[in-house]
Amino acid sequence: MTTVAHTPPSGTRHTVADDIAGVCEAARTHRAYGEEHSTLHPQVWEALRSSPLPRAALPKHCGGLEWGAPHIVEAVRVVAAADPSAGWAAAIHAPAGAFLARLDPPLAKELCPPSETAVAAPVIGGSSVPAGTTAPAGDRMRLQGRWPLVTSAPQLTLAALAARTEEGTRWWLVPGTELRVEDDWDAVGLRGSASHSVSCDTLVPAGHSxxxxxxARIDGALYRFPLYGLMAACIAAVAEATAERALEAFAALAQTARPRHATxxxxxxxxxxxHYAAASARLSAASAFMREAAGQAWHDAVRGQVENAARARLRAAGAHLAATSAEVCQSVFEAAGAAGLYRSSPLEGCWRDAAVASRHALVAAHGRRLAGAQMLTGSAGGHL
Structure with a gap:
């Protein structure tokens, strides 16, 4: 994604990279920690919590920043370039603040009191798997269930957990202190993301869903931008950054690796x-499609409304970029031959991380089907 810059009051030029420099430095320094411990290093967690990322999409009345959608996606890509697992955490938490824009402001403030410090900003994540059940309990709802693949589960201060109701699927906002975290994240890629399963049996105020x-209950370009599309674009940005790193790693390895029987x-x-030329071209094309679709959707959001056709293109672009990124990582990993098998080369790690990222429901087959359904039948608009 193209870097988005804004000008602070001092008039000096300020970029996305400036906003998250501390996160990137910590993520690069402790990249290997996640592979070994299935969670990010404590210094990376602290840098993430203290950065603007948890407040990026949070409403201003909750102490948020309401960054533009391109700004959020680019920030995720930059963090993912430093470490895909840290980028994955950013991809989940940075757009999640927009959940609270769908609550009445007084209720949102109850869940997220405004603060002058980024350290106090909430870390919001959760699961879209409707694995919960709800039942009335006086003026509250009893929420029970077990949800898999909850990124940064031990670090969440507020979890959005999906459950089916008579009105359809709703996301119930549960304090992190009410969660039971199962230490079961042992995946092939994005190992540092701590995407454990969580469960709860708790009472939730009826309005906290x-x-x-x-x-959204408040107006603004960020909240007119499709939330599903924003989350999908952030996930695709992690895959994109991983594929870019794989291409760089292959180019470096190719200078020194000497295949058997080669002169x-x-x-x-x-x-x-x-292999390298084809992979580079595929990634560049997919990235360009993503930039065009996201740019058009943001332009429309700034002007007033994002039509379903633009929403479908955005979802299709995110799914295509994620899939292409995984294919690129696999292609250069295979092209490296035996030289790519060693963990001293980033290639095998890129291949694993991109494979996991591309399997997220927002950018996998389900996301493509929704985009295609809208394009062919006009029937998927509400889910885009």
Missing amino acids: VCLTDP GSLAHLPAAQE
């Missing part, structure tokens, strides 16, 4: 050259 397909380095083999 949202439907993500409902319009020169891998870089001089026609087959390797073809």
Whole structure:
């Protein structure tokens, strides 16, 4: 995604990278920690919590920043370039503040009191798997269930957990202190994301739930931008950054690796050259499609309304970029041959991380089907 800059009161030029420099430095320094411990290093968690990212999409009346959608996506991509697992955490938490824009402001403030410090900003995440059940309990609802794949589960201060109701699926906002976290995240990729299962049996105020397909209760370009599309774009940005790193790693490895029976380095083999050129072109094309679709949707949101056709293109672009990124990582991993098998090379890690990222429901087959349904039948608008 294209870097979005804004000008602070001092008049000096300020970029996305400036906003998250501390997160990126910590993520690069402790990248290997997540592979070994299935969670980010404590210094990375602290840097994330203290950064603007948890407040990026949070309403201003909750102490949020209400960044533009392109700004949020670019910030996620930059963090993911430092470490995909840290980028994944950013991809989940940065857009999640927009959930509270779907509550009446007084209720949102109850869940997220305004604060002058980024340290006090909420860490919001959850699960869209409707694994919960609800039942009336006086003026509250009893929420029970077990939800898998909850990113940063031990760090959440507020969890949005999906449950089916008579009105459809709703996300119930539960304090992190009410969650029981199961230490079961042992995946092949994005190992540092701590995407554990959580469960709860708790009473939730009836008003503390949202439907993500409902319009926001407050106006603003960020909240007119499709929330599902924003989350999908953030996830795709993690895959994109991972594929970019894989291409860089392959180019570096190709200068020194000498395949058996070859007279020169891998870089001089026609087959390797073809693989690299094709992979670079595919990623560039998918990235350009993502930039165009996201840029058009943001332009429409700023002007007033994002039509369903633009929403479908945004979802299709996110799914395509995630899938293409995974294919690129696999392609250069295979093209590296035996030289790519060693963990001293980033190639195998990129392949694993991109494979996991591309399986998220927002950018996997379900996301493509929704986009295609809207394009062909006009029937998926509310879920885009």
